[in-house]
Amino acid sequence: MFFNFAQKIQCKTVLFILALGMILTITCCYSKASADAIRYRTITDLAGRQVRLPVEVKRVACLEGNSYERVFLLSEADKIAVRILFDGPWAERLNPRLKDIYCSSAYNDPNIEELLSRQVDVVLYWDYPKQLAKLEECHIPVVVTQKTMKKIRNSEELVEYLKQEMRMYGKVLGPKAEKKATEWCAYFDQKTRWILARTSKIPEKQRPKVYYVRGPDALTTHGGNSNTYWFVEMAGGNFITKNMKQGGQVTMEELIQWDPDVVFMGRVGQPDLILKDPKWQHIAAVRNNRVYATPNGVRSWDSGGEAVLFIEYMAQKMYPDLFKDLNMTDEVKNYYWKFYKYHLSDNEAIRLLQGLGPEGN
Numbered sequence: 001m002f003f004n005f006a007q008k009i010q011c012k013t014v015l016f017i018l019a020l021g022m023i024l025t026i027t028c029c030y031s032k033a034s035a036d037a038i039r040y041r042t043i044t045d046l047a048g049r050q051v052r053l054p055v056e057v058k059r060v061a062c063l064e065g066n067s068y069e070r071v072f073l074l075s076e077a078d079k080i081a082v083r084i085l086f087d088g089p090w091a092e093r094l095n096p097r098l099k100d101i102y103c104s105s106a107y108n109d110p111n112i113e114e115l116l117s118r119q120v121d122v123v124l125y126w127d128y129p130k131q132l133a134k135l136e137e138c139h140i141p142v143v144v145t146q147k148t149m150k151k152i153r154n155s156e157e158l159v160e161y162l163k164q165e166m167r168m169y170g171k172v173l174g175p176k177a178e179k180k181a182t183e184w185c186a187y188f189d190q191k192t193r194w195i196l197a198r199t200s201k202i203p204e205k206q207r208p209k210v211y212y213v214r215g216p217d218a219l220t221t222h223g224g225n226s227n228t229y230w231f232v233e234m235a236g237g238n239f240i241t242k243n244m245k246q247g248g249q250v251t252m253e254e255l256i257q258w259d260p261d262v263v264f265m266g267r268v269g270q271p272d273l274i275l276k277d278p279k280w281q282h283i284a285a286v287r288n289n290r291v292y293a294t295p296n297g298v299r300s301w302d303s304g305g306e307a308v309l310f311i312e313y314m315a316q317k318m319y320p321d322l323f324k325d326l327n328m329t330d331e332v333k334n335y336y337w338k339f340y341k342y343h344l345s346d347n348e349a350i351r352l353l354q355g356l357g358p359e360g361n
Contacts, residue, residue, distance in 0.1 A: 039054060051142070061118070221241045
């Protein structure tokens, strides 16, 4: 009988210890989960991937082409730990600190040691599967902020997609950035609706044929899958290389056959590249002096957030009478103050609109 009583006491003691252990284990797990919830959050990027990020992102690697400009626009440039080279002649004028930010040449194949040594919280990148897998294997958070395989069927879809991009940056960078991203989206909506209210009424046969020089030479262009195609269409033009889809090289014979009415020079500098070339002299745009340098600001206008200015600029060049109430100097100055907090002088705005850099070159 005494043995049975002792046995019962022993069993109760074991059960108590087991129960206590379970409680402590659950408490520890709950505490760890609670701590993780305080320190981390999970977002869904543009590729539909779940990405775990610190609640407060402090160090960012801008490896996707538009990422520096987007982060700078959202007033979070102090968080940039790594960037890449990009074609934005006004970027350093607006942010003198730019030259001090580490510049990586490994954007096509991210350098893991580089990113780890700079203790980045997140990499902003394209939807390249191989590179994403490489970063994930090394436990480096990577957010897709630009989709290369997106399917855009009309200008409305492009506008919505560009707003998704901006909102994604805001979501990564925090509440203040999210608020500013929302402001940019509202501005983009307002401006594009204003332009489309006029250009959407222009009959197809009255739209000028437009050739866009992407560079690095005059015969390299964008195709129908590019944002540029939709920007030109929104501005009221007929994009003559839309059937090329991916863009690339065209021949002089094709250009002579197409005979564009207007040429916009993208990332290649001044119109002299075409105007002083004898082979172009019979093209309508050259004969009628309708070859224009495309401005490039903090980022190329055919790619970055300043695309809204690009659409306005092209619309006015193609339809000066229809947009005679559009003052591009004021538009650029207002945009640069609203989103970059930089006061462009009139002379600076004029140089920018002429496709020149801050020093006039």
